[in-house]
Amino acid sequence: MNFVFPLRLLVLLVVPLAIALAVWIMRRPARDPVAFTNFDVLAGAIGNPIRHVRRWIPAAFLLAALTAAAAALAVPRVRIEVPEQNGTVVFLVDVSGSMRSSDVSPTRLGAAVNAMRTFVAHLPKSYKVGLVAFSSQPQVLQEPTTDRKALDAALSYLQPEAATAIGDGLGTAVDLTKSSLRAAGVKRKPGHKLPATIVLESDGAQNMGDLSPTQGAELAKRAGITVDGVALGTPGGTVSYGFGDFATTIPVPPDPAVVARIAEITGGRSFTAQSAGSLNSIYSNLGSSIGRQRKWSKVTGWFAAAAAGLVFAAMGLGRLWGSPLP
DSSP: OEESSGGGGGGGGHHHHHHHHHHHHHHSOOSSOOOOSOHHHHHHHHOOHHHHHHHHHHHHHHHHHHHHHHHHHTOEEEEEEEEOTTOEEEEEEEOSGGGGOOSSSSOHHHHHHHHHHHHHHTSOTTOEEEEEEESSSEEEEEEEESOHHHHHHHHHTOOOOSOOOHHHHHHHHHHHHHHHHHHTTOOOOTTOOOSEEEEEEEOSOOOSOSSOHHHHHHHHHHHTOEEEEEEESOTTOEEEESOGGGOEEEEOOOOHHHHHHHHHHHTOOEEEEOSHHHHHHHHHHHHHHTTEEEEEEEOHHHHHHHHHHHHHHHHHHHHHHTOSOO
């Protein structure tokens, strides 16, 4: 929290003066002397500690009210997270043959689909979500939409295919994101990024395509689009092809370095997941944080309301207990 007009907090100097005044009023001798012939009555009048404490409570409330009022005068504000306007997320999913590996249950691709559904559940309903799959070449399966049922159906179409063209996939995802925001009338402000994120899910190194992963990342950077990447799989992951004597087992370790480099270039985050549980956790956290921006919000009303409440409390207690303050 901070204050728009911090110099106005100098008004708080009134508080110690008010404390001194309260002490003086509480301790000044009575104007009219009262004679006590009964010493028991006198002891009860001056020796009740509860009564003595009660005399100070209304004054304490009044001083707290002054403090809250001075803070309100300085216009306090706090930073809060709010969803970005026209927020857009595009899933960029690797559907190369290695995604059929079962080192992550039930398969790498199956775990990825489940995690993406978890991700979407944490996004604001107003966010548009699109889907691009890439293997030997990229394919747009769902343009950014707020229709969660349409997206869920598109996720169900994902099937492992052949090679890995990460760079080309990034290029397609960038074009799709830009066109969606352009259609919504969103223009990039100088020095700011677009209200969009590409979430890359891949498990292998590129072995096909016209654009390299770095070139694809540079396209995203120039467009002002962040790429968050997740490298999925274990170092011992394998896939098998063929049957009987023609069966072949191929190692398919993930390549987190490529994913990390893409995220680094675009200012995004990178993660490595070696189990379905860790993947779900990553996507859950991403869904709770993507597309939200921190903005300053004035809370002057809170302090003003607190000041008013404290004043009424001080007045009520003062009348109830017969305190000289307020």
